[in-house]
Amino acid sequence: MVKNYPRGRKELQQVFAKFAVQDTINWFKEQGIVLKTEEDGRMFPYSNDSQTIVDCFLKLAQHCNIQIKTQTEVFSIQKTTTGFQLKTNQGELSANFIICAFGGHNKAGAYDLIKNLGHKIDSPIPSLFTLNLPNESIRKELQGISVPMAEVKLADNKISYQGPVLVTHWGLSGPAVLKLSAFAAEEFFVRNYVSGIRVNWVYPFKQHEVESELKLIQKDKNKALPYTQACFNLPKRLWEYLCLQSDIQNTKPWAELSNKQLSKLAQNLADSTFKMEGKTTFKEEFVTCGGVNLKEVDFKTMQSKLLPGLFFCGEVLNIDGITGGFNFQSAWSTSWLCANSIAQS
Secondary structure, X not given: OHHHOOEOHHHHHHHHOOOOHHHHHHHHHHOOOOEEEOOOOOEEEOOOOOHHXXXXXXXXXXXXXXXXXXXXXXXXXXXXXXXXXXXXXXXXXXXXXXXXXXOOOOOHHHHHHHHOOOOOEEEEEEEOOOEEOOOOOHHHHOOOOEEEEEEEEEOOOOOEEEEEEEEOOOEEEOHHHHHHHHHOHHHHHHOOOEEEEEEEOOOOOOHHHHHHHHHHHHHHOOXXXXXXXXXXXXXHHHHHHHHHHOOXXXXXXXXHOOHHHHHHHHHHHHOEEEEEEOEOOHHHOOEEEEEEOHHHEEOOOOEEOOOOOEEEOHHHEOOEOOOOOHHHHHHHHHHHHHHHHHHOO
């Protein structure tokens, strides 16, 4: 489970030991909500409506006489001898405990309430974004093409991920790309989102294996035109594109291809290189990494190590997961720990 979190995996081990996926399923079942699992592993209520979950929480809040104050901006939080004092646009509020659950943000200033209490904030940077290839022809010629199993690498780095890859009007997306962007988020940030991206369209085949296979195909289909029949189960348009990128014209049969052309085709199949120049904007990203520094939080209780009575849960912490519901699960689990810790205080 924790392997799906680029940041926070060590801390989440002890969290998930107390409240994990099955606990979430059971909790919702107790509230009368049965969840279903999609083919890709994501979970939804049978109603297919997120309002079902919203209504569940609102109903519970009403049942527990929890007052929800809307349109209330918190300007500052101060520690007092008995708890906390909050200054808001609706006047002052006092509290024995505070749970910070206001999510991840793309600007460091959004965390000032916590920073002003003495906590260190790890700078927020993007995670889970698509890779922009503005000057690469592939995005224009192959928009909408997807490969179910490919490998995406960051050039000059060992970080790589496998899975479906989608060509979009921006460049590259899909689960493998999103995983790469998450686990290499800090490296992308250092490079200012300008980097070489390497794609193996025929994973798990390596380049030398592909070249050997191409030579066997050449012997078997020497009179056929390579351009007309895609190999390695690739989409036809992608195969044609890679042939042209390898200087293989649509009128040349396999028999007339030189070793140099076969080598170039093998390279383009197993190790295409593209230049990334930027990423999607924050509006299109799923999550950010960064937030409350994890060393300052007790993950047995989710309480601040600096200020007793102050708790954290969800993406306000420097914890983020890949796409597929993992950020929801860390939010459910850390919030459950917060609530139980306060209930036992």
